Amino acid sequence: KCLGKTESLEKVLVTYVLEAELREVRRLLFGKEPKKLNLPQSAIDAAVEQDFDLKGYVFEASPEQLRPPRTVRVGLIQNKLVLPPDAPVLEQIKALHKRVGEMVEVAAMCGVNIVCFQEACTMPFAFCTREREPWTEFAESAEDGLTTRFCIQLAKNYNMVVVSPILERDEIHGGTLWNTAVVVSNNGNVLGKSRKNHIPRVGDFNESTYYMEGNTGHRDTVPDTVWKRLQLTSLDCSGIVFLYSIMLMLVLCYSEPMWPIEARNAAIANHCFTCTISRVGMEYFKNEFTFGDGKKAHHDFGNFYGSSYVAAPDGSRSPGLSRTRDGLLLTEMDLNLNRQVADKWNFKMTGRYEMYAEELKKAIQHDFKPNILKE
Amino acid sequence: KCLGKTESLEKVLVTYVLEAELREVRRLLFGKEPKKLNLPQSAIDAAVEQDFDLKGYVFEASPEQLRPPRTVRVGLIQNKLVLPPDAPVLEQIKALHKRVGEMVEVAAMCGVNIVCFQEACTMPFAFCTREREPWTEFAESAEDGLTTRFCIQLAKNYNMVVVSPILERDEIHGGTLWNTAVVVSNNGNVLGKSRKNHIPRVGDFNESTYYMEGNTGHRDTVPDTVWKRLQLTSLDCSGIVFLYSIMLMLVLCYSEPMWPIEARNAAIANHCFTCTISRVGMEYFKNEFTFGDGKKAHHDFGNFYGSSYVAAPDGSRSPGLSRTRDGLLLTEMDLNLNRQVADKWNFKMTGRYEMYAEELKKAIQHDFKPNILKE
Numbered sequence: 001k002c003l004g005k006t007e008s009l010e011k012v013l014v015t016y017v018l019e020a021e022l023r024e025v026r027r028l029l030f031g032k033e034p035k036k037l038n039l040p041q042s043a044i045d046a047a048v049e050q051d052f053d054l055k056g057y058v059f060e061a062s063p064e065q066l067r068p069p070r071t072v073r074v075g076l077i078q079n080k081l082v083l084p085p086d087a088p089v090l091e092q093i094k095a096l097h098k099r100v101g102e103m104v105e106v107a108a109m110c111g112v113n114i115v116c117f118q119e120a121c122t123m124p125f126a127f128c129t130r131e132r133e134p135w136t137e138f139a140e141s142a143e144d145g146l147t148t149r150f151c152i153q154l155a156k157n158y159n160m161v162v163v164s165p166i167l168e169r170d171e172i173h174g175g176t177l178w179n180t181a182v183v184v185s186n187n188g189n190v191l192g193k194s195r196k197n198h199i200p201r202v203g204d205f206n207e208s209t210y211y212m213e214g215n216t217g218h219r220d221t222v223p224d225t226v227w228k229r230l231q232l233t234s235l236d237c238s239g240i241v242f243l244y245s246i247m248l249m250l251v252l253c254y255s256e257p258m259w260p261i262e263a264r265n266a267a268i269a270n271h272c273f274t275c276t277i278s279r280v281g282m283e284y285f286k287n288e289f290t291f292g293d294g295k296k297a298h299h300d301f302g303n304f305y306g307s308s309y310v311a312a313p314d315g316s317r318s319p320g321l322s323r324t325r326d327g328l329l330l331t332e333m334d335l336n337l338n339r340q341v342a343d344k345w346n347f348k349m350t351g352r353y354e355m356y357a358e359e360l361k362k363a364i365q366h367d368f369k370p371n372i373l374k375e
Numbered sequence: 376k377c378l379g380k381t382e383s384l385e386k387v388l389v390t391y392v393l394e395a396e397l398r399e400v401r402r403l404l405f406g407k408e409p410k411k412l413n414l415p416q417s418a419i420d421a422a423v424e425q426d427f428d429l430k431g432y433v434f435e436a437s438p439e440q441l442r443p444p445r446t447v448r449v450g451l452i453q454n455k456l457v458l459p460p461d462a463p464v465l466e467q468i469k470a471l472h473k474r475v476g477e478m479v480e481v482a483a484m485c486g487v488n489i490v491c492f493q494e495a496c497t498m499p500f501a502f503c504t505r506e507r508e509p510w511t512e513f514a515e516s517a518e519d520g521l522t523t524r525f526c527i528q529l530a531k532n533y534n535m536v537v538v539s540p541i542l543e544r545d546e547i548h549g550g551t552l553w554n555t556a557v558v559v560s561n562n563g564n565v566l567g568k569s570r571k572n573h574i575p576r577v578g579d580f581n582e583s584t585y586y587m588e589g590n591t592g593h594r595d596t597v598p599d600t601v602w603k604r605l606q607l608t609s610l611d612c613s614g615i616v617f618l619y620s621i622m623l624m625l626v627l628c629y630s631e632p633m634w635p636i637e638a639r640n641a642a643i644a645n646h647c648f649t650c651t652i653s654r655v656g657m658e659y660f661k662n663e664f665t666f667g668d669g670k671k672a673h674h675d676f677g678n679f680y681g682s683s684y685v686a687a688p689d690g691s692r693s694p695g696l697s698r699t700r701d702g703l704l705l706t707e708m709d710l711n712l713n714r715q716v717a718d719k720w721n722f723k724m725t726g727r728y729e730m731y732a733e734e735l736k737k738a739i740q741h742d743f744k745p746n747i748l749k750e
Binding site for chain 2: 006009010013016017018022025026027028029030031032120151197198199200201203213255256257258260261262264268300315316344345346347349350351352353354355356357360361363364
């Protein structure tokens with residue numbers, strides 16, 4: 001309901017702004033324009049056939065003398081639910097596997113090396129309800145649950161790394177729930193997992209009712225956000241070791257103006273690529289629930305706004321996917337750009353981390369006295 | 376030269392995008408639209424007369440039961456040099472004082488409580504040259520230099536807090552240079568100073584040739600940027616204690632797409648207002664200098680792009696000032712919004728600072744081993 005009629009910002013700009021100024025407007029808004037990726041006709045046809053948005057872009061780096069280009073193709077998938085939230089749990093999971101599987105097949109046609117799904121990709125965003133049943137039934141083992149087995153199959157079929165964010169049931173620790181991204185290597189092994197670390201406690205985001213802050217100790221240099229960041233490395237692709245980051249985010253329409261800001265800022269501040277996914281569609285729950293804002297109880301969470309995008313370390317970004325349709329965003333990125341930009345700006349060198357480590361340590365003490373200037 | 380013909384992004388959008396969709400485009404790009412501030416006709420006339428851009432906006436907060444609104448009016452000034460960089464030093468300083476003084480007078484007509492000038496506001500951005508002479512002659516005492524005395528006079532005349540970023544000569548420590556923002560209270564006392572902490576070492580930004588990382592120990596929660604952040608507090612205004620932040624930034628055209636991202640992200644991540652200023656115009660230096668990129672030596676640094684703006688903690692922002700003209704941006708902000716947004720998102724509570732303090736401490740050790748997942 002807060003989506004309005006705007007399919008995407010990019011589309012409005014293209015519709016109205018004159019060609020002559022459009023280039024400059026785009027530069028101001030989105031940075032250096034990435035090239036379009038050539039997509040095979042079979043993939044384009046399949047996307048039309050299966051009714052999803054398909055876009056592809058290339059982020060290039062300068063040639064170097066000692067390092068060959070380290071290009072990797074990443075696919076981001078955003079999608080609606082297939083069945084309504086009150087359909088039987090197993091049917092919902094299977095229907096989502098089927099839908100995502102079709103899209104991964106198209107990603108494979110386009111030579112994708114790593115694919116990433118949206119947060120809690122097997123289920124409705126049911127945390128808004130605060131009900132336990134049947135939603136906790138969607139939780140599965142990260143190591144050998146239904147979805148991980150599905151991802152292992154995809155990885156092996158397509159020689160593709162799969163990042164699969166699920167609701168995790170941790171049987172070893174008394175059946176604890178986590179919000180976890182499972183990483184399956186292109187050989188079909190579970191490479192690791194990252195548990196969401198900053199759990200929103202905001203309005204309909206009743207996520208802290210379901211799971212606690214993650215304990216997988218990933219390094220995350222963006223403390224003040226609801227993101228979770230995966231640092232992956234050593235994925236062997238054409239004999240080259242590379243390192244990159246993927247961010248997953250799921251947010252609501254009242255946060256939409258922040259959506260293009262946060263992940264892009266993280267790419268700039270950390271000299272890395274960030275890949276940001278939100279789901280689409282409206283999810284209707286049988287039992288009504290309240291937002292905690294004095295307004296009437298409601299049955300839905302509003303529209304998820306999609307607009308998944310990739311931001312590069314030089315501050316440029318891809319256009320977003322649709323705000324309303326399922327979509328697959330393909331990006332070819334030369335990871336050499338990360339160090340090239342780092343060598344230019346040197347934030348890691350001028351960051352004064354020693355000072356911050358020291359000040360942060362002081363600031364978290366209960367008897368901390370801030371440095372306040374008074375007349 | 377990299378400015379193109381675009382006066383401002385906002386102007387292009389207003390020119391082309393149909394009214395019906397313009398509102399939605401603006402919401403997506405800039406967040407909730409701030410109201411326009413009513414400006415006295417005398418101020419509007421003076422701005423036309425003196426040829427500068429004048430804009431005013433209001434950021435409102437919800438009414439509370441126990442706290443009255445804590446509104447403060449902030450003025451940001453961006454300007455060109457008045458005299459060319461090869462004019463005599465003292466004449467340049469005096470001409471800039473005169474120009475800024477005129478604009479502060481207009482700010483006073485509009486009831487501004489705090490005014491902030493641009494970085495190194497008394498001088499050309501001469502750091503690009505790496506020459507010492509005559510540029511270091513622009514450095515002055517933060518406590519009783521020419522510009523501080525000028526600001527004290529302004530503060531007393533208009534009952535206004537003045538934030539004055541200068542090149543500082545620190546005679547007590549062997550004549551050390553710093554890039555310093557001096558804060559003069561509305562009573563005309565030097566309340567404190569903040570020395571720039573993240574010194575760019577990028578291309579024409581040869582700033583590290585001139586001064587070192589600051590030692591005034593301000594808290595800055597945005598480590599990976601070239602910003603400096605002032606945390607001020609206890610400025611007594613209508614009997615209310617308030618806290619806010621002001622950011623100063625001066626950057627070049629190749630960074631322009633990052634300009635709307637970084638300060639706005641900081642406002643979101645820190646639940647505060649951020650006020651971001653860049654100068655305008657082109658500065659031509661007699662002796663040529665090189666960028667360090669293999670290109671031919673040049674006499675100028677390109678166009679400074681202005682576009683000064685204010686971002687609010689809820690992710691909304693004011694339109695920017697012009698990319699080419701001198702300007703005064705007025706904003707009335709209710710500082711109650713900071714805590715209201717903080718109470719909504721809770722980033723300070725969910726930030727896991729203990730974990731970051733610990734991990735940062737480890738990460739800065741020379742023998743740190745990152746947590747890397749391998750197959």
